[in-house]
Amino acid sequence: MSRRPTIVDVARAAGVSKSTVSNVLQNSPLVKPATRKLVEQAMGDLGYVYNRSAANLRGGDIGLIGLVINDLRNPFFTEFAASAQMTFAERGYATVIANTDEKPEIQAQVIASMIEHGVSGFLISPDYVPEEEGLETIRRAGIPAMQVLRRIDPRTDVFPFASLDYATGGRLAAEHLLGLGLRRIAFVGGLANRPVTEERMSGYRAAMAEAGLDTAAFHGRPSRAFGRDMALALRARHPEIEGAICFSDLVALGMLAGFAEAGTRVGTDFRLVGFDDIEECALTWPRLSSVRCDVARFGRESAEAMLAWLEEGRQPPPMRRAPVELVARHSSLGVPG
Template structure:
C-alpha cells in the first residue's frame, strides 16, 4: 500500500515552504493567488486530501462524526442512525447525517463533502457501488471509518465491518416455520445477488436443504408495495405456498396488506415471518413474527467502537456480527 502524501510532500512538489502550504489549507489571505494556484496544483498532482479532522483533534476541538446512511426512509436504518447519534452526543461529539437514498453518486458527493468539512470519523451504512475501492477518498484522508450493516470495500483491515448475523436469522425463521408445520415455504424480497440478500437467503436455503424441502424465492425491491404484490400473486396463482420468510419487515407488512385484500387469514391460512423486528411488528394486527436484530443496541455498540478508535486508538475488529433472535407472534403462530 502506497504511503499517503503529506504536507511536506506537497511543499516539496510545489517548491514552497511547509508553512505556505499550511496557510493555503487554512485559506489564509496572506497567500498570493499565484502561489495558492501552484500549491493547489501540487495537491492535485499528488492526490493529496487534507485531513482537517486530525488537525481539529490535535487542536482539542470536539470531533464531528459523519453518519452516511443508505435509506433513512426505512425505519430500520433510521433507528440505527438515531441510536448512534445519541451515543455520540452523550460523549460530546456532534454528528452530521446524510441519506444517500441508495444513490452511489450521491454517496460519493456526501462523503467528499464530509471530508472537506472535517469529520473526525465515519460510520457508513453504504449503498452498493460497482467500484471495489469506493472508500478510497476516506483512506487517503486518513479518517477512521467503519462499514456497518453492508460492506462495499473488502479492505476490512482499513475499514472494519460490523453487521448482524443475518445468516443465523434466516435459519431461525425457517426452522420456526417448519416447526409450525409449514413445508412449502418461500423467501420473499431483497434484490437478487446483493450481499445482504444472499446473507439472509443463505440461512433459509440451508435449512430447506437439510429438511429436504424445495426452496422458492421471489426477489425484488424490499418495499411494502413489493410485498403486497407478491401476496396477491400467491393468493391468486400459487395457493400451494403456505408460508414465507421475508427479506425485511417492510416486505412482510406489505404481504399482510395484500393477504388482507385477498381474504387470506395470516397466521392460520398462511404463516409469515419478517426480518429486523421494527417497532411496527408488535403493533400491527396480526402481530408480525420477525427476526429481531436489536438495531438500537447495534447502533450504540457501533458508536462506542468508533469512539474507542478515535479516543484510545483501539481499532475495531475487522469483522463483527452481532447476534439475532426469533420473535414469534400471531402471524406465524396463529391461535
C-alpha cells in the same frame, strides 16, 4: 500510523492532556513555552495537521462524526442512525447525518463534503458501488471509517465491518415455520445477488436442504408495495405455498395488507415471518413474527467502537456479527381465540 493522527494521539505522544493540546492549537497564553514546544514537536513527528475552519464549525474541541446511511426512509436504518447519533452526543461529539437514498453519486458527494468539513471519522452503511468508487476517497484522506450493515470494500483491515448475524436469522425463521409443520416455504423480497440478500437467504436454504425440501425465492425491492403485490401474486399463482420468510419487515407488512385484500387469514391460512423486528411488528394486527436484530443496541455498539478507535487508538476487529433472535407472534402462530 496508517490513519490520520488525532488530537488524542498528539496528547499521548507529548505526555500531556487533550485539553493542553487544544490550548496550544488555540494559542492560549496559559500554556508554558516548554509545554508548547513538546506539543508542537509531537505534532511534527506525527504529521498532525490542524484544520482550523473545521474546528470552528465543530465548536472548538468537539469532534465531528460523519454518519452516512443508504436509506433513512426505512425505519430499520433510522433506528440505527438515531442510536448511533445519541451515543456520539453523550460523549460530546457532533454528528453530520446524510441519507444517500441508494444513489452512488449522492454517496460520493456527501463523503467528499464531510471530508472537506473535517470529520474525525465515518460510520457508513454504504450504497452498493464498485469497490474503486466506494471508500477510496476516505482511505486517501486517512480518516477512520467503519462499514456497518453492508460491506462494499473487502479491505476490512482498513475499513472494519460490523453487521448482524443474518444467516442465523434466516435459519431461525425457517426452522420456526418447519416446526409448525409447513413444508412449502418461500423467501420473499430483497434484490437478487446482493450480499445482504444472500446472507439472509443462506440460513433459510440450509434449513430447507436439511429437511429435504425445495426452496422458492421471489426477489424485488424491499418495500411495502412489493410485499402487497407479492401476497396477491402468491394467492393467484402459487396457492401451494404455505408460508414465507420476508427479506424485511417492510415487505412482510406489505404482505399483511395484500393478504387482507385477498381475504387470506395470516397466521391460519398463511404463515408469515419478517426480518428486523421494527417497532411496528408488535403494533400491527395480526402482530408480525420477525427476526429481531436489536438495531438500537447495534447502533450504540458501533458508535462505541468508533469512539474507542478515535480516542484510544483501538481499531475495531475486521469483522463482527451481532446476534439475532426470532420473536414469534400471531402471523406465524395464529391469532388467539
